[in-house]
Amino acid sequence: MLVTELAAEAREVYKSYNTEGITVHALDSVSLQIEQGALVAVMGPSGCGKTTLLNTLSGLDSIDGGEIFIAGEPLHAMRDARRTEYRARYMGFIFQGYNLMPVLTAAENVELPLLVSGVGVAAARKRALEALHEVRLDDRVGYRPNQLSGGQQQRVAIARALVNEPAIVWADEPTGNLDSETSREVLDLILKLNRENGQTFVIVTHDPGVGSLTNRTIQMQDGKIVGTVEDPEQAARGA
Amino acid sequence: MTLAVLGSMLRQPALRRLGLRNLSRRKWNTVLVVVGSMVGTALISGSLVLNDSTSLFQENEARQTLGEIDEVVQQTGQRLPSDRRPIPSFGEPVLSAVTPENIQEESRDLEGGPVEVDGVLPALVQEVPAEADGDGEELATPAATLIGVDWESLGEFGSEPPPVSGNAPPGPGEAYVSEGIAEVLELDTGSAVTLTGQTGPEEFEVAGVVAEDGISGYRSQFSSSEGPVLVDEAAARALLGTDEGEANTLFVSNEGGVTEGVEDSEEVAETVQSILGDVEGDGAEFQVNQVKRDTIEQGGFQIGDIFLMISSFAILAGILLIINIYVMLAEERKGELGILRAVALKRSGLVRLFVYEGYAYSLIASLVGTLVGLGIAAALVQGLNRASSAFEDLFGRDLAVPFNAEPASLLAATSAGLLITFLAVFVTSLRVSNLNIVSAIRDLPEERPQRRPRGRLAAQALLFAGGLAVSLWGFAAENGYAMLIGPVLAAFGFGFLLSLFVPARPLWSVVSAAVLAYAYFANEFEAVAVENEESPAMFFVSGVLMVLAAVLLVTFNLSFVYGGLRLLMRLVPALAPILRIAVAHPAAKRSRTGFTLAMFALILYVVTVSAVFSSTQNAASERTRDAQLSGYDGAVQSGPLGSIEDFEGQVEENPGLRDATEGTAALSAGGVVLPEYEADDYETAFGPPIGDAAPGAGISEYVTYVPDGFLGTTTDELSERLPEFGSDREAWEALSEDTDLVMLTFPYDGSGDFLARPELGAGDTIVMQDPVTGEEAEKTVAGRIDNPGGFNLGVVNGIIVSERAEGEFTDLQAQETYLLELGGGVDVEAVSRELEDEFAAAGAQSFLVEDILGRGQVFIDTFVNIVQAFLAFGLVVGVAGLAVISARSVHERRREIGTLRAVGFKKSTVGWQFLVESSLVSLIGIVIGISVGALGGYNLFNFVIEDPSAEYVFPWIQMALIGVGVWLASLLATIVPAVRASRVPPVEALRHGG
Ligand SMILES: Nc1ncnc2c1ncn2[C@@H]1O[C@H](COP(=O)(O)OP(=O)(O)OP(=O)(O)O)[C@@H](O)[C@H]1O
Numbered sequence A: 001m002l003v004t005e006l007a008a009e010a011r012e013v014y015k016s017y018n019t020e021g022i023t024v025h026a027l028d029s030v031s032l033q034i035e036q037g038a039l040v041a042v043m044g045p046s047g048c049g050k051t052t053l054l055n056t057l058s059g060l061d062s063i064d065g066g067e068i069f070i071a072g073e074p075l076h077a078m079r080d081a082r083r084t085e086y087r088a089r090y091m092g093f094i095f096q097g098y099n100l101m102p103v104l105t106a107a108e109n110v111e112l113p114l115l116v117s118g119v120g121v122a123a124a125r126k127r128a129l130e131a132l133h134e135v136r137l138d139d140r141v142g143y144r145p146n147q148l149s150g151g152q153q154q155r156v157a158i159a160r161a162l163v164n165e166p167a168i169v170w171a172d173e174p175t176g177n178l179d180s181e182t183s184r185e186v187l188d189l190i191l192k193l194n195r196e197n198g199q200t201f202v203i204v205t206h207d208p209g210v211g212s213l214t215n216r217t218i219q220m221q222d223g224k225i226v227g228t229v230e231d232p233e234q235a236a237r238g239a
Numbered sequence B: 001m002t003l004a005v006l007g008s009m010l011r012q013p014a015l016r017r018l019g020l021r022n023l024s025r026r027k028w029n030t031v032l033v034v035v036g037s038m039v040g041t042a043l044i045s046g047s048l049v050l051n052d053s054t055s056l057f058q059e060n061e062a063r064q065t066l067g068e069i070d071e072v073v074q075q076t077g078q079r080l081p082s083d084r085r086p087i088p089s090f091g092e093p094v095l096s097a098v099t100p101e102n103i104q105e106e107s108r109d110l111e112g113g114p115v116e117v118d119g120v121l122p123a124l125v126q127e128v129p130a131e132a133d134g135d136g137e138e139l140a141t142p143a144a145t146l147i148g149v150d151w152e153s154l155g156e157f158g159s160e161p162p163p164v165s166g167n168a169p170p171g172p173g174e175a176y177v178s179e180g181i182a183e184v185l186e187l188d189t190g191s192a193v194t195l196t197g198q199t200g201p202e203e204f205e206v207a208g209v210v211a212e213d214g215i216s217g218y219r220s221q222f223s224s225s226e227g228p229v230l231v232d233e234a235a236a237r238a239l240l241g242t243d244e245g246e247a248n249t250l251f252v253s254n255e256g257g258v259t260e261g262v263e264d265s266e267e268v269a270e271t272v273q274s275i276l277g278d279v280e281g282d283g284a285e286f287q288v289n290q291v292k293r294d295t296i297e298q299g300g301f302q303i304g305d306i307f308l309m310i311s312s313f314a315i316l317a318g319i320l321l322i323i324n325i326y327v328m329l330a331e332e333r334k335g336e337l338g339i340l341r342a343v344a345l346k347r348s349g350l351v352r353l354f355v356y357e358g359y360a361y362s363l364i365a366s367l368v369g370t371l372v373g374l375g376i377a378a379a380l381v382q383g384l385n386r387a388s389s390a391f392e393d394l395f396g397r398d399l400a401v402p403f404n405a406e407p408a409s410l411l412a413a414t415s416a417g418l419l420i421t422f423l424a425v426f427v428t429s430l431r432v433s434n435l436n437i438v439s440a441i442r443d444l445p446e447e448r449p450q451r452r453p454r455g456r457l458a459a460q461a462l463l464f465a466g467g468l469a470v471s472l473w474g475f476a477a478e479n480g481y482a483m484l485i486g487p488v489l490a491a492f493g494f495g496f497l498l499s500l501f502v503p504a505r506p507l508w509s510v511v512s513a514a515v516l517a518y519a520y521f522a523n524e525f526e527a528v529a530v531e532n533e534e535s536p537a538m539f540f541v542s543g544v545l546m547v548l549a550a551v552l553l554v555t556f557n558l559s560f561v562y563g564g565l566r567l568l569m570r571l572v573p574a575l576a577p578i579l580r581i582a583v584a585h586p587a588a589k590r591s592r593t594g595f596t597l598a599m600f601a602l603i604l605y606v607v608t609v610s611a612v613f614s615s616t617q618n619a620a621s622e623r624t625r626d627a628q629l630s631g632y633d634g635a636v637q638s639g640p641l642g643s644i645e646d647f648e649g650q651v652e653e654n655p656g657l658r659d660a661t662e663g664t665a666a667l668s669a670g671g672v673v674l675p676e677y678e679a680d681d682y683e684t685a686f687g688p689p690i691g692d693a694a695p696g697a698g699i700s701e702y703v704t705y706v707p708d709g710f711l712g713t714t715t716d717e718l719s720e721r722l723p724e725f726g727s728d729r730e731a732w733e734a735l736s737e738d739t740d741l742v743m744l745t746f747p748y749d750g751s752g753d754f755l756a757r758p759e760l761g762a763g764d765t766i767v768m769q770d771p772v773t774g775e776e777a778e779k780t781v782a783g784r785i786d787n788p789g790g791f792n793l794g795v796v797n798g799i800i801v802s803e804r805a806e807g808e809f810t811d812l813q814a815q816e817t818y819l820l821e822l823g824g825g826v827d828v829e830a831v832s833r834e835l836e837d838e839f840a841a842a843g844a845q846s847f848l849v850e851d852i853l854g855r856g857q858v859f860i861d862t863f864v865n866i867v868q869a870f871l872a873f874g875l876v877v878g879v880a881g882l883a884v885i886s887a888r889s890v891h892e893r894r895r896e897i898g899t900l901r902a903v904g905f906k907k908s909t910v911g912w913q914f915l916v917e918s919s920l921v922s923l924i925g926i927v928i929g930i931s932v933g934a935l936g937g938y939n940l941f942n943f944v945i946e947d948p949s950a951e952y953v954f955p956w957i958q959m960a961l962i963g964v965g966v967w968l969a970s971l972l973a974t975i976v977p978a979v980r981a982s983r984v985p986p987v988e989a990l991r992h993g994g
């Protein structure tokens, strides 16, 4: 079945914000399909609706119209509790501001999605350590976020996003707060995970360098998708 | 201070606007902060107003029952409330010696110059039974205070002569009765009242019912009289059989009005005493009683002080709350503040900004708090009045405390509240303004400076050295406070210094455990124990030290405390995410957690101590109940005149009494002197026995003659007895055979009971002397009664001798007491009424142990209830504080919550997590407070309750209920913030700069 091969699909999604009488159409009939194992970049000028797209597709935010399917399930039709559960099981998030719990250690941060999905404490710890190993942070397991550098924090966040082996990982400007060298490291890590584990990523970015690494780039403007650039060369390399 | 802030505000209009803007911008926030800050002020104002009310009560008492009377001079050795023998009279030599002129003359050489007295009024005073015909029913009271004075002298007594003197002088058969008497006997102008004196009954016509005001409200100390009956001097003389020119009482009025005169009281008493010492003959047996001073200064306990001490804990908790709130406010605005600093606002400007805002909060809070305190005090006064109504008929008058708030107290409360709140804000502002600009703007956690600034190091060294110095001085000078606080300061100083080399957790665990132990055991030092007994402040200091040390200990060892939870996480996977976060936050924010814990612990500490106090007291009074009246259940005491003709016969004839009674015993007690001992050797718990003893006077003591029936049944245990007696029983029965043997009631140990006697043991001889005739009798002490501890009705007291020895003093003024043994299941109140009806007309007073202790218990219970109600308000500090703090932390953690939601936390999980987090902290605080309170209560028990056989009773059930109740309340208080937390949408995760 075609549908199940898609990690995510949006059909004519609408989203508008209404502030003080002014309506902003942040998403205007957006449709899109993301295949399993894809590495997709979303680009466009500031305020064009990239973050909104990510938030709605991932179910963090509600939509005004349209349909969203994640791993074949209709996200738009789910109640909040179910959607949250679904998020814990099938999605991972990487934020620009890392968004780690400052009071928890790296390992404890990574464990969180597992614990909420009902994985036992011991098993969760084991998988968290594996994920941290994956992002090469074995030696920072017991550190708190404020004891880590920005790049390290983002790697912890990546480990957290991956630990439950999600169908799709959403990343909103994951390198926005990082210098170019650290950005590079983080992107390499994402690329590696995409290639070696077939992990699906959707990355919002302003960085054209990022766009060049992905196998598809979605261009947005004024809440609409105005173009999709497939990079066969990258796709070929990724395959 | 206010001026300084306002002045500064005027000079800095921009900062002022910025600072004050926050107030109106976030109204809900302002309300929370004001509520949190107001609690301390409310407690201060409540305590002060309560003090105002009780002092007004005492002043009213003084005005009503004494008026211009400052001292009372009488010739008596009576010192027990139960002693109702007639007061001996005196004649011309005394009357002409004690005059205002002589007093001025005699006091010329006193340090403060001569004292002025504006009235000396000779009078005949005695409690007599009074009867009247109600509507066909005989009405009687065992005690009306008969006062006979020369009406003309009465009109000239003091600067404000008593209002009753404005009435026409009473004629030969006329009397003015006080409202109290009039009410009991249903008297009106023109009705007849019969008074019975030494010469027999006599009927008087009521010339008027007068308000109780000054002499027309006079009662002697401990009296249960219904009120005075005023008659002409001659009429009183005739009734009491006194000779012409004699009086038994001198009322002295110091210069100055009702309350001012009291200042010279001591000097006047001393002077009068020395004048009397010079009077030939029996001048040495006079006592000058400083009644006014006693009424105003000691008459009522300074209940407001107790409340102030108790509330200090809650006030401190309030201060912690304020600090917590302001730190949170500051942290929350860190970004904003950092930007302000970045745009070149100096640090001092930042402090000002905070100070302006804080000042506005403090001002509103202290005003609101004062009003709330007024309300608390009004409620407490009501509660007190309900408690004291249990005694109203026992004392025969209204004991209602008026509600009174002095403007000065309100002002003091407002300014104290403002000062405390503002200081807390100021110190907090200084601290938060110390922030690093970059990390503030980027909302990064503050970096810890690696090296500590030299200034701080010096301060810590100074703390250590200062602490050492204070302890050294304290131990040298035996100053309890310094002995307690010095070592604690030194320990903290030492801890700070060591923290350079030693990791924080083990270091502070050891320091705080040591401080806790020291504060607990410091009582072993004499000087500390003495302070503890004398001032409530010490109780506060040691309590606070113990609580804070315990909180510190727990804060540094939260991981152990939470260890059990980790196990729970393993067992119940569903709880794991909730517990993980709920535990991590308090553990990470150690100082905030510590403050919150301390807030709860401090209040629960006093709650626990007061509960322990009442439970221990209850247990003690249970035990003393059995020790009262030597195992009998009640007593009837004859009045000052004449004896009850045939007690047993009267009981037999009254069916109600006959059925209830199982046995009786008649005792006869009189006053003797122990010539071998000097009176100023001892004091009683009420001070020296009624007024200062004259120099050189022998000790006054009671001798009680008891029948074989009593000796054969008494249950009084002996603390020692002659070796030849194999048991207490044998020793008691030996008294029946040998009239040379006596039993002494338990000894006075210098601090507790009012039965006083120098230390005499079994086998010693003791000489008794009749103060009137000078006859002597020598006795051998057979043993001593064990101290029953606690309350004592004092009917069986002094030196106990068999009734066979009665008559060894031919002229002894004796008073009869009849003891009653009641059957089981008797209706105490009915018997009490029956006794009253049967014997009141003869001037006899009767009471049942059950009844009196019951009232006492009602009083203690009500008092403790009021204290706890007061503290309940303190608990509001904790609970409301927790609500404020969790509301603020929801706000503070929106972004984190959003992230949790994004990674898959359900709404309910987030809500539960908040609930669990807050209630865990409150639970730990509650447990600390109750545990340390159990220790503090044990300390209190050790020095308040002297009875060695007393038991420490910890009210498990009550404390468990209180603990759970407070915990549930704190749970409820955090429900709203928890719900708000659960509503934070996941998109909040993306918000920058949280
Ligand atoms: N919560 C909101 N309320 C009102 N309007 C919003 C809200 N969030 C986004 N918008 C508006 O929706 C539009 C799209 O915003 P969005 O955050 O998706 O842009 P973006 O492409 O991510 O921009 P950037 O690259 O700057 O992050 C913008 O015009 C923005 O003003």
Ligand SMILES: [Mg+2]
Pocket: A050, A051, A052
């Ligand atoms: Mg964006």
